[in-house]
Amino acid sequence: MTTESKPTIQFTPERLAKVQEIIARYPEGKQKSALLPLLHLLQEQEGWTSPEGMDYVASLLNIEPIEVYEVASFYTMYHLQPVGKHVIEYCRTGPCCLMGGEEVYAHLKQRLGIDTGQTTVDGQFTLKEVECLAACGMGPVFQIREKYYMHLTNERVDEIIDELSK
Amino acid sequence: MATKILTEHINVPGIETFDVYRKQGGYTAVEKALKTMTPEAVVEEVKKAGVRGRGGAGFPMGMKWSFLAKPEGVPRYLVCNADESEPGTFKDHYLMKNIPHLLIEGMIISSFALGANKSFIYVRGELMYVIHILEKAIAEAKAKGFLGKNILGSGYDLELVVQPGGGAYICGEETALLESLEGKRGNPRNKPPFPAVKGLYQSPTVVNNVESIATTAWIVNNGGDAYAGIGIGRSTGTKLISASGHINKPGVYEIELGVPVEDFIYADEWCGGIRPGHKFKALVAGGSSVPILPANLALTLANGEKRLMSYESLSDGGFATGTMLGSGGFIVFDETSCIVRNTWNFSRFYHHESCGQCSPCREGTGWMEKVLHRIEHGHGHQHDIDLLVDVARKIEGNTICPLGDAAAWPVASAIRHFRDEFMWHITNPQEATQPGAVYRGEMALV
Numbered sequence: 001m002t003t004e005s006k007p008t009i010q011f012t013p014e015r016l017a018k019v020q021e022i023i024a025r026y027p028e029g030k031q032k033s034a035l036l037p038l039l040h041l042l043q044e045q046e047g048w049t050s051p052e053g054m055d056y057v058a059s060l061l062n063i064e065p066i067e068v069y070e071v072a073s074f075y076t077m078y079h080l081q082p083v084g085k086h087v088i089e090y091c092r093t094g095p096c097c098l099m100g101g102e103e104v105y106a107h108l109k110q111r112l113g114i115d116t117g118q119t120t121v122d123g124q125f126t127l128k129e130v131e132c133l134a135a136c137g138m139g140p141v142f143q144i145r146e147k148y149y150m151h152l153t154n155e156r157v158d159e160i161i162d163e164l165s166k
Numbered sequence: 167m168a169t170k171i172l173t174e175h176i177n178v179p180g181i182e183t184f185d186v187y188r189k190q191g192g193y194t195a196v197e198k199a200l201k202t203m204t205p206e207a208v209v210e211e212v213k214k215a216g217v218r219g220r221g222g223a224g225f226p227m228g229m230k231w232s233f234l235a236k237p238e239g240v241p242r243y244l245v246c247n248a249d250e251s252e253p254g255t256f257k258d259h260y261l262m263k264n265i266p267h268l269l270i271e272g273m274i275i276s277s278f279a280l281g282a283n284k285s286f287i288y289v290r291g292e293l294m295y296v297i298h299i300l301e302k303a304i305a306e307a308k309a310k311g312f313l314g315k316n317i318l319g320s321g322y323d324l325e326l327v328v329q330p331g332g333g334a335y336i337c338g339e340e341t342a343l344l345e346s347l348e349g350k351r352g353n354p355r356n357k358p359p360f361p362a363v364k365g366l367y368q369s370p371t372v373v374n375n376v377e378s379i380a381t382t383a384w385i386v387n388n389g390g391d392a393y394a395g396i397g398i399g400r401s402t403g404t405k406l407i408s409a410s411g412h413i414n415k416p417g418v419y420e421i422e423l424g425v426p427v428e429d430f431i432y433a434d435e436w437c438g439g440i441r442p443g444h445k446f447k448a449l450v451a452g453g454s455s456v457p458i459l460p461a462n463l464a465l466t467l468a469n470g471e472k473r474l475m476s477y478e479s480l481s482d483g484g485f486a487t488g489t490m491l492g493s494g495g496f497i498v499f500d501e502t503s504c505i506v507r508n509t510w511n512f513s514r515f516y517h518h519e520s521c522g523q524c525s526p527c528r529e530g531t532g533w534m535e536k537v538l539h540r541i542e543h544g545h546g547h548q549h550d551i552d553l554l555v556d557v558a559r560k561i562e563g564n565t566i567c568p569l570g571d572a573a574a575w576p577v578a579s580a581i582r583h584f585r586d587e588f589m590w591h592i593t594n595p596q597e598a599t600q601p602g603a604v605y606r607g608e609m610a611l612v
Contacts, residue, residue, distance in 0.1 A: 025327045027241070027284070030367055035349035036332045040291065067349075074351040074521075075332025077291050089292075093253045094454060094511045095410040095497050131335065131515050132253040132454075133292055136495070137408060137416035146294045 009056045015041055019060055031061050035071055039078055047085075049078040076130060084119040084126040086164050089143045093132040096139035100153075104140050105129075107154040111161055124165060169396050171384045171404045172377065173420040176264050182299060184306035187267040193312055195386035196274045200320040203386070208279035212382060214390025216402040221247055221338070221375030222453060222493040224477050233362040234280055235370040243371040244277045244285040246379050247343055251290055251335040253454035253515060254495025257406035258376035260418040262289070262296050266303035270326065272379040274312060275386055277324050280372055284325045287376075288343050291330040300328050335519035339567045340373040342521065353523050354567035377406050398424030401476035405491070407436075411498035414438035426472040427451070427480075428465045431498065444500035445611040448584075451480055452492020454512045455572035457579030458505070461612040463487050485579065501611050504604050506591050509580040510538035516573030527570040530561040534577050541588060544595030551588050555581055584609075 011019060019038060026033040038060065042053045054068040061068075072078045079087065090105055109115060112125050119126040135141045138150035149160055180186035187193070199208050213228030234242060246269070250258040262269055269287070277285045289297050304326050307313045315323045329347055331337050337346045341355035344366050365371020381403060385393050394402045401423035410416045413431065415438035421430065431446065432439045440446045449464035450456060467473050467482050474480075480491045499508070517531040534557050537550050558574035565571075581588060587605040591598040598605075 025325075027367065030348070032349035033329075033347060036291070036346065037330055039332065040294070040330055061349075063349075071332070071349065071351055075291070075334050077333035092511075093515055094508050095254050097508070097511055098411045098497070098499065098503060130292075130333070131518055132251055132255075134250045134256045134259045134290065136254050136256050136410035136497070137418065138256075139410065143292060146298075148295075 008052045009042075009046065009050070011041070011045060011056075015045060023061075032063055032067070034061060035063075035068065036075070039068070039072055043078060047079075048082050049080055050082075079126075082119075084123050086124060086144050087126045087128060089128045089130040089133075091131070091133045091135075091139065091141045091143075092129045093136075095132070095136035096141055099139040101140035104152050104154060104157060108142075108157050108161075111157065125161075168420075168422050169404060170420050171393075171396075172261060172268065172380050172406060173265075173418075176261075181265050182267075182303065184267060184303070184310055187265070188310075191387075192267055192383075193271055193307075195383040196271055196312055197318060199275050199278055199386050200318050200322055205279045205281055208275060208382075208386060211385050211390035212279065215381070215385045215393035216390075216400065217378060217381050217385070217393065218401070218477065219375055220377035220381075220405065220494070222252060222455070224491065227374060227378050230362070230374070231276075231280060231372060233360070234372055235363045236281065237370070241284070241367075241369050242280055242282045243366045243369055244273065244280050244282040245340075245343065245347065245366060245371060245373045246273060246285070246287040246376055247338060247340060247373050248287050248289040248293075248376045249331055249335075249338040249343060250293075250376070250493075251338050251519075252493045252495055253512065254408060254410055254450060254497040255453050255493040256408045256410075257418050257494060259293060259296065260408075261376060261380060261406065262293075263299060266296075266300050267307065268380050268383060269300070269376055270303055270307050270313075271383045272381070273326055274307075274317070274324060275382045276372075276374065276379050278322055279382075282372075283323050284327065286327045286329050286347060286366070288329045288331060288337070288347055290337075291332050294330060297328050297330055304328065334521075335515075336521045336567070336569060339569065342567065343373060344371065351521070353521050354569075356566055396422055398474065398476050399478060401478060401491075405475070405494050407475070407494040407496050409437050409496045409498070411496075412441050412444060412500035412503070413498045414441055421475055423474075423476045424479075425475045427475055428472060430475055430496075431465075437496075437498065440498065440500055444502065446498065447501045447503055447609070447611055448499040448505060450489075450495070450497040450499075450576075451475075452490045453495030454497070454515065455568075455575055456490040456492040457485055457488070457575050458509075458583065459487075459489050459579075460583045460610055462610040463583070464489075465612060485575070485582075489579070501606075502602075502604055504542075505580050505584040505587050506538070506542050506598075506605075509577055510535065510542045512576045513538050513573065516569065520569060520573070524565040524570065526561045526564040527573065530557050530570070531573045533557050534573065538577070541591050544591070544599040546588075546592040546595070548592060550592065551581055551585065554578075 337352040342352040
């Protein structure tokens, strides 16, 4: 049974309205379908998918917290640990590697002074390796939130990091 | 000029908006279908067209539609699979981003044909910006009376919902996708029952790829026979090919099925040839899952004829000398590519993406990655090559869903055609692990 404690996380009124709109998309009683969209909404607001946030989402959908945990941990997009301001999700799959993806990634790691999975000490950047982002003709590629950065070179990576560091 | 069924208007400025799409003849197929055709007649045209599933399986779409159970009083669903994640494939991304109304028009026609009043487009979550594009286009279409209640006064109602995934290749498998759409982990279901009988929310469901659904607008406008007149043999119509790797012009190209592989690689109209100063070494023709071929087999059949871009020609020779059209993820490798490294890379992908439900796949993908990693990093043993073949064989056909096969084929085919290169890594570890070292032994470069 879930305990009836007041959640420590609360969606903004705009997001709460969005939650209602999302739940209404599915047939009556199938509100669990809203789970993935709601987890995206949670991460958009909080920056990561925290245990408190997952409990909150469970309460909004009237499902058990375990149903949220098992889903959040299955998919790669949900950050189950706190992350930096910019999460760089770098494609490590074959076609990007053919275009020099591994060399550019080495440069990016050196530039940020961190390895895969780490966050810079100033909390600005977290580096993650991801699998194919469906942009193979424009590789190497990484993604930060919704934005794709394509045709990466060492120089381009430096420009992007400079720009985001401002 | 080759026929363009999907991309004819894709470069028209503003084509992502309803008005420009409409001006280019958009939504006339919806008008035609809803005002002058019965759902059965639409299904019939799609059957005649002979369109085969463009997500990779190549199963005839009209036949899939005809399997849909239609019990009285039970809702039916159409779900569009826009979870494009097969390495080397980026055509649906391209189509949805540039011409979202083409998919929406196809969704309306297909939903009408199947008798679905609520349909879903499941888009991989990484493409959130494309989800916004689709949602905007849906709102436009709804405002113009092409979605919602009583569309164009026909009495037909349809709501379209765009659903984001959470990042999982396996959700491209249709039953995993349905699980995910129900808010669960993407574990593929045991079949039967098939989705056509028990799919989304245990109701009859059809799952089709973006490109497949997008063809229906042209088919309704021009007729299934006209569609079947394009292409070659049972490979009817056009196909979007995502071209990547060591070519001069990577990108998405719409081809009439039946174009010679050689023309597709070398003609300026398409890939524009191998990048300057380099030679063609190998091809993955249909996404990372399909068998890799050395250049000579990619271009030519065993009987000496040119290999064509069609389902039949690409698979000619079986897995001994052939491959598959798959999703049309066309990855070209030149002589600087290390087949061992690429195979390790692909096997890491499948290990990462295995849902973990079936032991052969969960364990086998891990072992293949481990063994390939040690060969690539100079710690391979002589018996590792046969070990890999053995593991691949034990995964193939022994899992609930095709991810196991998809993981086994790249490994088995790389060893089949590039065994000497694997052996070179094992017998010359010091040389092979130098930065940029590539096997330069005897092989057929083109």
